[in-house]
Structure formats: C-alpha cells, structure tokens
Amino acid sequence: MNRRQAREIALQVLFQTTLSNTDRKIAIDAVNGEGVPVDPFVVRLLNEISSHETEIDRQIKAHLVNWSFDRIGNIDKTILRLAICEMLYFDDIPTTVSINEAVELCRKYGDEQTRKFVNGILSSISKEIETKNR
Template identity: 35%
Template sequence: MVRSTAREIAVRLSYELSFTDLKAEALLDQTLTPDYFRNLVQEDVLYAELPGEKQSAYIRKLVCGVAEHGAELDSYIEKYAVGWKFERIPLVASAIMRVAMYEILYMPEIPNAAAINEAVEIAKKYEDEKVVAFLNGILGSFVRQECGE
C-alpha cells in the first residue's frame, strides 16, 4: 500500500470519528482488519490492500493525532477560513485539513508541500472545485503564517 492510500484511509477514519462514540484506538482496532477490508473492497478499491505494519502505524499515528489535537486543528481551520463559519465547512474537507495540518505540525519528516498536495488530491475525489480551492488556500495560509514558509 502506498502512503497516499494510507493517508486517504486516515482521512476517512478521521471523518468517521465525527459520527461515532468510539475512541480513535477502538475505531482503528475495528477497521484495520482483514475482515473489514475484505467486506469493503467490493464497494471501494481503496480497501483492495490491507495496510502493512508500516502503513498501519502511519494511519494510527494520523487518526490518533487528529483525535488528540482536534480542538487545536479546528482552531487553525477556523482562523484561516476567512469569511466562513467552521460549521459551514464540509465535514470531509475538515477531516482532510485536520490530517494535513497534523502532518505539518507534528510529522516533520513529511514536507509541508507534500502534505498540502496530498490533501488537495484527496479533496478532488470528494469535493467540488470551489471547496478544493478553499482548502488549498487555508492550508497555504496556515503554512505561510504558522510555519514561516
């Protein structure tokens, strides 16, 4: 499994945290299983390959990190979503931005430009062009202001 696929799975699980009472670890334990992937592969090729040890660890780090730092990440989204109320931002777009911002803030081994580019590519699959541009603008402003790039 390539990292971009693992990242997209992490986005989906981060999104799912918005709708479940499960904690991040419990959700991950429930979903990162051969049975879960086998059941979903018919509906979505994203689940064609079970993540290996390295990619599972990466997915876990992202999902648990987003859950742990959710309030902080949401405050950054709100800060840079000029003219938008947080509640108005599509939930998938919020999940994508949370994952990207977590990578930027807490995973220095991932280049900021790569985190943003991957977020934009994922957003193109789920959101319309205006939301993709909006997301790209928020992440770009975030990196320029918070990371000095």
C-alpha cells in the same frame, strides 16, 4: 501500502468516527478489513489528530475568511484536519507534500470548490508556520 493510500484510509476512518461517533476499531475494520494489520502511518495520523484536535481546529478557525467553522463540509473539515496534523506534528513530511496530498483527496472526495477552499486554508497556515520558523 504507500502514504497516499494510508491517508485515504485515515480520512475514511476519521470521517466515520467524527460523523457517526463510530468506535475507532470498528471504523478501521470497516475501512481496512477486519483483522488486517493497520499501516503504522494510519495509526500515527489518527493518534495525532485525536491528541491535538482542539489545536488543529483552532488553526482552521483562525484562517477562515467570511466563513464559520460550522459551515465547513464534513469531508472538507476531515481533509483539513489530516493535512494540518501533518503540517504541525510530522516533521518528516514537507508542508508542500501535505498540501498536495490534501488537494488530491479533495479531487477524489470533493469538488473544485473544495480544492480551492482547502488549498487556501492550508496555504495560509503554511505561510504562518514559515514565518514562525524564521
């Protein structure tokens, strides 16, 4: 399984667990197949998001312009959480890759507005990260 596929599985699992309070194991089995080994990258993403959800959501809220956190669509919020998690906690993944992968998820699960919105938020966070790392 490549990382793009792993991100998509993580997105589907996170969406289910967030939206309907589904148990993570049940959601993983539903998406990945019952008893099928879960890719370590999926597990890592889900664990990091779970551990840092408050900080990830704070980042989203801090970069919203004329928009409230509660108005963000569930799929948009989930894609943002995945990408921001990678940007903040996965040193082995370039920020540009995380942004591009998020935009690709938007192409599949959202629309043009979703792509623009997600890209704008992630670009803003990326610039902030670059500034801090100088």
